[in-house]
Amino acid sequence: MSLTGSQILLESLKLEGVDTVFGYPGGAVINIYDDLYESSIEHVLTRHEQAAIHAADGYSRCTGKVGVAIATSGPGATNTVTGIATAYMDSIPMVIITGQVPTQLIGNDAFQEADMCGITRPCTKHNFLVKNVADLAKTIKEAFYIARTGRPGPVLIDLPKDVQVAITDFNYPDQVNLRGYKPTYSGNPRQIEKAAEMLLQAKRPVLYVGGGVNLAAADDELLKLAEQTKIPVTTTLMAMSAFPQRHPLALGMLGMHGTFYANMAVTECDLLIAVGSRFDDRVTGRIDSFAEKAKIIHVDIDPTSIRKNVEVDLPIVGDLKDVLGKMHGYLNQRVGLVEDMVESTEEWRATIDEWKERHPMTYRQTKSVIKPQYVIEKISELTEENAIITTEVGQHQMWTAQFFSFRHPKSFVTSGGLGTMGFGLPSALGAQMAYPDRQVIDISGDGSFQMNSQELATLVQYKLPVKIAILNNNYLGMVRQWQQMFFEKRYSQTVMELPIDFVKLAEAYGATGLQTSKVEEVEDVIKKALETPGPVLMNFNVSREENVLPMVPAGKAINEMVLAS
Amino acid sequence: MKHTISVLVENEFGVLSRISGLFSGRGFNIESLSVAPAMDPELSRMTIVTTGDDRILEQINKQLNKLISTIKVLDFTSEDFLQRELAMIKVATAPEDRAEALRIADIFRAKVIDVTPKTYTIEITGVPAKIDGILELLRPMGLKEVVRSGPVAIGRGAKGVNP
Numbered sequence: 001m002s003l004t005g006s007q008i009l010l011e012s013l014k015l016e017g018v019d020t021v022f023g024y025p026g027g028a029v030i031n032i033y034d035d036l037y038e039s040s041i042e043h044v045l046t047r048h049e050q051a052a053i054h055a056a057d058g059y060s061r062c063t064g065k066v067g068v069a070i071a072t073s074g075p076g077a078t079n080t081v082t083g084i085a086t087a088y089m090d091s092i093p094m095v096i097i098t099g100q101v102p103t104q105l106i107g108n109d110a111f112q113e114a115d116m117c118g119i120t121r122p123c124t125k126h127n128f129l130v131k132n133v134a135d136l137a138k139t140i141k142e143a144f145y146i147a148r149t150g151r152p153g154p155v156l157i158d159l160p161k162d163v164q165v166a167i168t169d170f171n172y173p174d175q176v177n178l179r180g181y182k183p184t185y186s187g188n189p190r191q192i193e194k195a196a197e198m199l200l201q202a203k204r205p206v207l208y209v210g211g212g213v214n215l216a217a218a219d220d221e222l223l224k225l226a227e228q229t230k231i232p233v234t235t236t237l238m239a240m241s242a243f244p245q246r247h248p249l250a251l252g253m254l255g256m257h258g259t260f261y262a263n264m265a266v267t268e269c270d271l272l273i274a275v276g277s278r279f280d281d282r283v284t285g286r287i288d289s290f291a292e293k294a295k296i297i298h299v300d301i302d303p304t305s306i307r308k309n310v311e312v313d314l315p316i317v318g319d320l321k322d323v324l325g326k327m328h329g330y331l332n333q334r335v336g337l338v339e340d341m342v343e344s345t346e347e348w349r350a351t352i353d354e355w356k357e358r359h360p361m362t363y364r365q366t367k368s369v370i371k372p373q374y375v376i377e378k379i380s381e382l383t384e385e386n387a388i389i390t391t392e393v394g395q396h397q398m399w400t401a402q403f404f405s406f407r408h409p410k411s412f413v414t415s416g417g418l419g420t421m422g423f424g425l426p427s428a429l430g431a432q433m434a435y436p437d438r439q440v441i442d443i444s445g446d447g448s449f450q451m452n453s454q455e456l457a458t459l460v461q462y463k464l465p466v467k468i469a470i471l472n473n474n475y476l477g478m479v480r481q482w483q484q485m486f487f488e489k490r491y492s493q494t495v496m497e498l499p500i501d502f503v504k505l506a507e508a509y510g511a512t513g514l515q516t517s518k519v520e521e522v523e524d525v526i527k528k529a530l531e532t533p534g535p536v537l538m539n540f541n542v543s544r545e546e547n548v549l550p551m552v553p554a555g556k557a558i559n560e561m562v563l564a565s
Numbered sequence: 566m567k568h569t570i571s572v573l574v575e576n577e578f579g580v581l582s583r584i585s586g587l588f589s590g591r592g593f594n595i596e597s598l599s600v601a602p603a604m605d606p607e608l609s610r611m612t613i614v615t616t617g618d619d620r621i622l623e624q625i626n627k628q629l630n631k632l633i634s635t636i637k638v639l640d641f642t643s644e645d646f647l648q649r650e651l652a653m654i655k656v657a658t659a660p661e662d663r664a665e666a667l668r669i670a671d672i673f674r675a676k677v678i679d680v681t682p683k684t685y686t687i688e689i690t691g692v693p694a695k696i697d698g699i700l701e702l703l704r705p706m707g708l709k710e711v712v713r714s715g716p717v718a719i720g721r722g723a724k725g726v727n728p
């Protein structure tokens with residue numbers, strides 16, 4: 001079958017099971033858009049290319065599928081970079097198609113030319129410039145394969161305009177052969193046995209779980225292993241929804257804004273089992289005192305993650321589903337020993353329970369002013385944790401991690417590694433495209449919201465009933481908190497001097513706007529928003545100088561926390 | 566500690582910048598780098614000399630391996646290996662130095678490959694230390710220009726890097 005490059009692209013996407021793409025047109029992709037005009041693939045027109053990438057990213061995070069986005073060359077393509085870097089830092093599988101100037105013009109500073117392979121080299125898992133239409137199908141096949149296998153990540157395909165119109169025979173390969181890329185899925189059985197033995201010997205074990213569990217869809221295996229061995233589980237920001245947060249073994253988040261008991265447990269444990277986590281500096285605090293008393297087992301599909309930041313006693317390279325499943329299986333054949341282990345760790349869990357009682361996650365309720373944490377607890381309650389929650393970046397993000405009791409896998413979508421303000425709204429859009437019937441809520445800050453607020457238009461146009469809860473403190477709150485604590489309250493450029501009428505803004509786009517400053521109205525506003533069809537923006541004017549606590553100051557060990565009084 | 570690493574990569578567009586970008590982006594050192602097509606024309610072979618402690622070297626190896634374009638990485642440091650570098654040295658030769666320069670070249674089994682009334686250009690191959698050695702001796706005469714290829718390396722015995 002003879003097809004043009006752009007037809008090959010769309011046919012290949014279909015063969016990869018893609019039914020939804022996010023993007024923005026322009027001269028260098030006009031041929032692709034011409035073919036999209038009557039294609040069965042649904043294209044969602046965001047209002048900014050960055051938002052298209054975040055939307056594809058959100059789509060991927062809550063489905064596990066590869067997210068796909070399209071942008072034109074030059075400015076369209078450079079607008080995608082923050083989105084791509086966001087996905088890269090959190091290992092999200094995506095394929096990004098950017099248009100490029102015709103091959104004979106590449107390197108000539110042509111109109112709307114940008115060296116996208118050069119620009120995205122450090123923030124993609126891999127990228128391709130396709131110079132010959134004969135290579136296109138194979139390249140797309142490889143791009144999807146690379147994006148979704150091993151440690152996933154975004155892959156960019158830069159597609160010059162002349163390649164889009166060139167014609168060739170279309171054959172979609174059914175296999176890839178990449179000599180240099182053979183990820184290890186199956187964990188070494190000897191290492192897994194050793195890990196299980198270490199676990200049986202431990203007196204004070206802790207599971208330290210990261211975003212890898214989402215990516216490997218290993219939440220079930222994790223839960224089974226934790227319940228079998230009664231090992232307490234602390235989760236990173238990326239993994240909050242990978243383990244039910246109301247579970248008695250859940251310790252909540254660890255690290256800079258972790259719970260007292262999670263940070264104490266990691267400090268005091270004698271065995272730390274890191275699964276799909278990467279010892280990020282926001283998690284470890286001062287690295288040399290992190291889990292100082294513990295032997296460390298590190299399970300990860302990416303060998304570079306292991307021993308990057310800390311020495312490890314037992315590394316296991318492999319897929320978490322495989323490794324955790326096998327560990328569970330191995331222990332299932334040693335029921336007696338597991339029982340002994342559960343018994344001898346009784347005291348450890350009692351100690352943790354004492355910590356939980358001594359410093360639970362709390363905040364001071366008031367009658368006069370809305371506490372942001374209260375809004376989050378109410379959203380958690382009123383949605384019965386069935387919603388998919390996205391966030392922007394800042395205090396509201398940390399409070400969401402602390403106070404929302406996640407219980408469904410892949411229900412928390414947040415930018416962890418890069419910490420990208422403006423991520424929440426477009427990623428909610430992507431999540432809602434994936435699950436039209438589920439409740440999707442963006443918990444937002446007044447600062448972050450303004451970084452991609454134009455996506456209200458996309459929500460309204462596509463009738464996507466995303467609910468937005470702005471916890472409005474009229475501050476770039478997280479930065480203000482640092483200025484308060486470490487810069488003598490010199491609030492340099494963190495006061496949002498111009499209060500925005502977010503209700504009117506929502507209405508201008510044709511969405512519904514609600515707001516309140518009263519504690520007693522919070523529930524009603526949330527209920528009303530949940531009942532109202534279509535997108536609804538809720539503006540909550542909250543206690544302005546509330547701080548996120550506990551907090552481990554930069555450079556301190558994670559047991560040196562500033563606690564809520 | 567100094568490490569000599571051989572990397573076999575796909576001989577394709579942009580691969581050199583993937584490697585050099587990896588080193589600069591992660592703050593790894595490159596002391597020297599040489600690249601040429603490998604036995605299999607679809608591949609290139611790079612020889613990289615770098616420094617760092619064990620932890621950094623482990624990361625360098627892993628990160629190089631992680632690149633999709635990388636086929637094989639071999640750190641020769643713990644292996645028995647041969648290393649050769651080529652240098653061309655243009656040395657100023659005053660009349661009274663000319664005989665001495667030739668003598669030095671001879672001792673090092675180097676060749677004079679270009680002669681002018683005031684200069685010799687000397688070609689030498691050997692381990693990097695040998696090149697350092699001849700430079701040391703020629704320096705007092707006046708080095709006008711020196712180009713070094715950076716070392717290339719190959720394992721001793723029957724084992725090879727090529728697939």
Ligand SMILES: Cc1ncc(C[n+]2csc(CCOP(=O)(O)OP(=O)(O)O)c2C)c(N)n1
Pocket residue numbers: 392393394395396397419420421422444445446447448449471473475476477478479
């Ligand atoms: C794109 C981007 N720019 C700057 C920052 C630095 N930053 C982190 S949190 C924050 C404040 C966010 O303010 P807001 O969205 O109102 O959330 P709040 O902390 O007040 O809840 C800033 C500026 C960032 N994370 N991302």
Ligand SMILES: [Mg+2]
Pocket residue numbers: 394445446447471472473474475476477
């Ligand atoms: Mg704010």
